[in-house]
Amino acid sequence: MEEYRGDLVVIAAGYEREMRRFLAANSGLESRFPKRIAFPDYTDTELAEIFRHLAAAEGFTLAPDVPDRLRALLRTSSRGPSFGNGRLMRNLLDAAIARQAQRITAGDRPDDAEITTLRAADLRPVTPETRSKNVGLYL
Known part of the structure:
Protein backbone atom coordinates (compact mmCIF):
# COMPACT_ATOMS: atom_id res chain seq x y z
CA MET A 1 0.00 0.00 0.00
CA PRO A 40 -25.87 6.64 7.70
CA ASP A 41 -28.48 3.91 7.37
CA TYR A 42 -30.91 4.34 4.51
CA THR A 43 -34.25 5.93 5.31
CA ASP A 44 -37.41 3.84 5.00
CA THR A 45 -38.21 5.66 1.76
CA GLU A 46 -34.77 4.82 0.36
CA LEU A 47 -35.10 1.19 1.47
CA ALA A 48 -38.50 0.94 -0.23
CA GLU A 49 -36.95 2.28 -3.44
CA ILE A 50 -34.11 -0.24 -3.17
CA PHE A 51 -36.72 -3.01 -2.79
CA ARG A 52 -38.61 -1.77 -5.84
CA HIS A 53 -35.41 -1.57 -7.88
CA LEU A 54 -34.28 -5.08 -6.84
CA ALA A 55 -37.72 -6.50 -7.62
CA ALA A 56 -37.75 -4.83 -11.06
CA ALA A 57 -34.27 -6.20 -11.79
CA GLU A 58 -35.67 -9.68 -11.07
CA GLY A 59 -38.61 -9.06 -13.44
CA PHE A 60 -41.25 -8.37 -10.79
CA THR A 61 -43.75 -5.57 -10.43
CA LEU A 62 -45.21 -4.52 -7.11
CA ALA A 63 -48.94 -4.52 -6.47
CA PRO A 64 -50.31 -1.22 -5.12
CA ASP A 65 -50.54 -2.66 -1.58
CA VAL A 66 -46.83 -3.50 -1.35
CA PRO A 67 -45.36 -0.07 -0.41
CA ASP A 68 -47.60 0.29 2.68
CA ARG A 69 -46.82 -3.27 3.79
CA LEU A 70 -43.10 -2.68 3.25
CA ARG A 71 -43.18 0.53 5.31
CA ALA A 72 -45.01 -1.33 8.11
CA LEU A 73 -42.35 -4.05 8.10
CA LEU A 74 -39.58 -1.46 8.18
CA ARG A 75 -41.15 0.30 11.16
CA THR A 76 -40.93 -2.93 13.15
CA SER A 77 -37.46 -3.99 11.96
CA SER A 78 -34.73 -3.97 14.57
CA ARG A 79 -32.14 -1.30 13.77
CA GLY A 80 -29.42 -2.65 16.03
CA PRO A 81 -25.69 -2.61 15.33
CA SER A 82 -25.95 -5.40 12.75
CA PHE A 83 -28.90 -3.91 10.84
CA GLY A 84 -28.56 -5.12 7.26
CA ASN A 85 -29.78 -1.93 5.58
CA GLY A 86 -29.86 -2.73 1.84
CA ARG A 87 -29.20 -6.40 2.57
CA LEU A 88 -32.51 -6.50 4.48
CA MET A 89 -34.26 -5.52 1.25
CA ARG A 90 -32.58 -8.37 -0.62
CA ASN A 91 -33.61 -10.81 2.13
CA LEU A 92 -37.20 -9.49 2.13
CA LEU A 93 -37.35 -9.79 -1.64
CA ASP A 94 -35.96 -13.33 -1.68
CA ALA A 95 -38.50 -14.39 0.95
CA ALA A 96 -41.34 -12.60 -0.89
CA ILE A 97 -40.47 -14.34 -4.15
CA ALA A 98 -40.50 -17.70 -2.38
CA ARG A 99 -43.92 -16.98 -0.84
CA GLN A 100 -45.25 -15.66 -4.15
CA ALA A 101 -44.19 -18.92 -5.81
CA GLN A 102 -46.04 -20.92 -3.17
CA ARG A 103 -49.10 -18.70 -3.51
CA ILE A 104 -49.41 -18.89 -7.29
CA THR A 105 -48.74 -22.64 -7.49
CA ALA A 106 -51.31 -23.43 -4.78
CA GLY A 107 -54.29 -22.04 -6.72
CA ASP A 108 -55.67 -22.02 -10.22
CA ARG A 109 -53.42 -21.42 -13.17
CA PRO A 110 -52.23 -17.79 -12.78
CA ASP A 111 -52.13 -15.39 -15.70
CA ASP A 112 -48.83 -13.89 -16.88
CA ALA A 113 -49.28 -10.69 -14.90
CA GLU A 114 -49.81 -12.61 -11.64
CA ILE A 115 -46.63 -14.61 -12.20
CA THR A 116 -44.58 -11.42 -12.15
CA THR A 117 -46.49 -9.53 -9.44
CA LEU A 118 -45.56 -9.39 -5.78
CA ARG A 119 -48.40 -8.65 -3.36
CA ALA A 120 -48.44 -7.40 0.23
CA ALA A 121 -49.36 -10.93 1.37
CA ASP A 122 -46.00 -12.09 0.02
CA LEU A 123 -44.11 -9.75 2.37
CA ARG A 124 -43.46 -11.00 5.88
CA PRO A 125 -40.72 -10.28 8.39
CA VAL A 126 -37.49 -12.14 7.72
CA THR A 127 -36.32 -14.03 10.76
CA PRO A 128 -33.72 -16.80 11.07
CA GLU A 129 -36.60 -19.31 11.17
CA THR A 130 -38.39 -18.02 8.07
CA ARG A 131 -35.12 -17.59 6.18
CA SER A 132 -34.15 -21.25 6.60
CA LYS A 133 -37.65 -22.42 5.57
CA ASN A 134 -37.72 -20.41 2.34
CA VAL A 135 -34.23 -20.94 0.96
CA GLY A 136 -34.35 -22.05 -2.64
CA LEU A 137 -38.11 -22.44 -2.93
CA TYR A 138 -38.32 -20.32 -6.06
CA LEU A 139 -35.16 -21.52 -7.77
Whole structure:
Protein backbone atom coordinates (compact mmCIF):
# COMPACT_ATOMS: atom_id res chain seq x y z
CA MET A 1 0.00 0.00 0.00
CA GLU A 2 2.75 2.45 0.92
CA GLU A 3 4.83 1.81 -2.17
CA TYR A 4 1.93 2.58 -4.56
CA ARG A 5 -0.03 4.99 -2.41
CA GLY A 6 -0.38 7.57 -5.20
CA ASP A 7 -1.93 5.00 -7.54
CA LEU A 8 -3.86 2.79 -5.18
CA VAL A 9 -7.12 3.02 -3.30
CA VAL A 10 -7.96 0.40 -0.71
CA ILE A 11 -11.45 0.35 0.71
CA ALA A 12 -12.19 -1.58 3.86
CA ALA A 13 -15.89 -1.56 4.63
CA GLY A 14 -17.93 -2.99 7.45
CA TYR A 15 -19.83 -2.31 10.62
CA GLU A 16 -18.34 0.50 12.68
CA ARG A 17 -17.48 -1.52 15.79
CA GLU A 18 -15.89 -4.34 13.80
CA MET A 19 -13.91 -1.90 11.67
CA ARG A 20 -12.49 -0.24 14.79
CA ARG A 21 -11.36 -3.67 16.02
CA PHE A 22 -9.90 -4.45 12.58
CA LEU A 23 -7.85 -1.25 12.54
CA ALA A 24 -6.72 -1.79 16.13
CA ALA A 25 -5.64 -5.38 15.42
CA ASN A 26 -2.37 -4.20 13.88
CA SER A 27 -0.61 -1.05 15.00
CA GLY A 28 0.25 -0.09 11.41
CA LEU A 29 -3.24 -0.36 9.96
CA GLU A 30 -4.84 2.70 11.49
CA SER A 31 -2.27 5.08 10.00
CA ARG A 32 -2.68 3.45 6.57
CA PHE A 33 -6.39 4.28 6.53
CA PRO A 34 -6.35 8.00 7.34
CA LYS A 35 -9.73 8.76 5.75
CA ARG A 36 -12.90 7.31 7.15
CA ILE A 37 -16.40 7.83 5.89
CA ALA A 38 -19.40 6.80 7.95
CA PHE A 39 -22.54 6.26 5.91
CA PRO A 40 -25.87 6.64 7.70
CA ASP A 41 -28.48 3.91 7.37
CA TYR A 42 -30.91 4.34 4.51
CA THR A 43 -34.25 5.93 5.31
CA ASP A 44 -37.41 3.84 5.00
CA THR A 45 -38.21 5.66 1.76
CA GLU A 46 -34.77 4.82 0.36
CA LEU A 47 -35.10 1.19 1.47
CA ALA A 48 -38.50 0.94 -0.23
CA GLU A 49 -36.95 2.28 -3.44
CA ILE A 50 -34.11 -0.24 -3.17
CA PHE A 51 -36.72 -3.01 -2.79
CA ARG A 52 -38.61 -1.77 -5.84
CA HIS A 53 -35.41 -1.57 -7.88
CA LEU A 54 -34.28 -5.08 -6.84
CA ALA A 55 -37.72 -6.50 -7.62
CA ALA A 56 -37.75 -4.83 -11.06
CA ALA A 57 -34.27 -6.20 -11.79
CA GLU A 58 -35.67 -9.68 -11.07
CA GLY A 59 -38.61 -9.06 -13.44
CA PHE A 60 -41.25 -8.37 -10.79
CA THR A 61 -43.75 -5.57 -10.43
CA LEU A 62 -45.21 -4.52 -7.11
CA ALA A 63 -48.94 -4.52 -6.47
CA PRO A 64 -50.31 -1.22 -5.12
CA ASP A 65 -50.54 -2.66 -1.58
CA VAL A 66 -46.83 -3.50 -1.35
CA PRO A 67 -45.36 -0.07 -0.41
CA ASP A 68 -47.60 0.29 2.68
CA ARG A 69 -46.82 -3.27 3.79
CA LEU A 70 -43.10 -2.68 3.25
CA ARG A 71 -43.18 0.53 5.31
CA ALA A 72 -45.01 -1.33 8.11
CA LEU A 73 -42.35 -4.05 8.10
CA LEU A 74 -39.58 -1.46 8.18
CA ARG A 75 -41.15 0.30 11.16
CA THR A 76 -40.93 -2.93 13.15
CA SER A 77 -37.46 -3.99 11.96
CA SER A 78 -34.73 -3.97 14.57
CA ARG A 79 -32.14 -1.30 13.77
CA GLY A 80 -29.42 -2.65 16.03
CA PRO A 81 -25.69 -2.61 15.33
CA SER A 82 -25.95 -5.40 12.75
CA PHE A 83 -28.90 -3.91 10.84
CA GLY A 84 -28.56 -5.12 7.26
CA ASN A 85 -29.78 -1.93 5.58
CA GLY A 86 -29.86 -2.73 1.84
CA ARG A 87 -29.20 -6.40 2.57
CA LEU A 88 -32.51 -6.50 4.48
CA MET A 89 -34.26 -5.52 1.25
CA ARG A 90 -32.58 -8.37 -0.62
CA ASN A 91 -33.61 -10.81 2.13
CA LEU A 92 -37.20 -9.49 2.13
CA LEU A 93 -37.35 -9.79 -1.64
CA ASP A 94 -35.96 -13.33 -1.68
CA ALA A 95 -38.50 -14.39 0.95
CA ALA A 96 -41.34 -12.60 -0.89
CA ILE A 97 -40.47 -14.34 -4.15
CA ALA A 98 -40.50 -17.70 -2.38
CA ARG A 99 -43.92 -16.98 -0.84
CA GLN A 100 -45.25 -15.66 -4.15
CA ALA A 101 -44.19 -18.92 -5.81
CA GLN A 102 -46.04 -20.92 -3.17
CA ARG A 103 -49.10 -18.70 -3.51
CA ILE A 104 -49.41 -18.89 -7.29
CA THR A 105 -48.74 -22.64 -7.49
CA ALA A 106 -51.31 -23.43 -4.78
CA GLY A 107 -54.29 -22.04 -6.72
CA ASP A 108 -55.67 -22.02 -10.22
CA ARG A 109 -53.42 -21.42 -13.17
CA PRO A 110 -52.23 -17.79 -12.78
CA ASP A 111 -52.13 -15.39 -15.70
CA ASP A 112 -48.83 -13.89 -16.88
CA ALA A 113 -49.28 -10.69 -14.90
CA GLU A 114 -49.81 -12.61 -11.64
CA ILE A 115 -46.63 -14.61 -12.20
CA THR A 116 -44.58 -11.42 -12.15
CA THR A 117 -46.49 -9.53 -9.44
CA LEU A 118 -45.56 -9.39 -5.78
CA ARG A 119 -48.40 -8.65 -3.36
CA ALA A 120 -48.44 -7.40 0.23
CA ALA A 121 -49.36 -10.93 1.37
CA ASP A 122 -46.00 -12.09 0.02
CA LEU A 123 -44.11 -9.75 2.37
CA ARG A 124 -43.46 -11.00 5.88
CA PRO A 125 -40.72 -10.28 8.39
CA VAL A 126 -37.49 -12.14 7.72
CA THR A 127 -36.32 -14.03 10.76
CA PRO A 128 -33.72 -16.80 11.07
CA GLU A 129 -36.60 -19.31 11.17
CA THR A 130 -38.39 -18.02 8.07
CA ARG A 131 -35.12 -17.59 6.18
CA SER A 132 -34.15 -21.25 6.60
CA LYS A 133 -37.65 -22.42 5.57
CA ASN A 134 -37.72 -20.41 2.34
CA VAL A 135 -34.23 -20.94 0.96
CA GLY A 136 -34.35 -22.05 -2.64
CA LEU A 137 -38.11 -22.44 -2.93
CA TYR A 138 -38.32 -20.32 -6.06
CA LEU A 139 -35.16 -21.52 -7.77
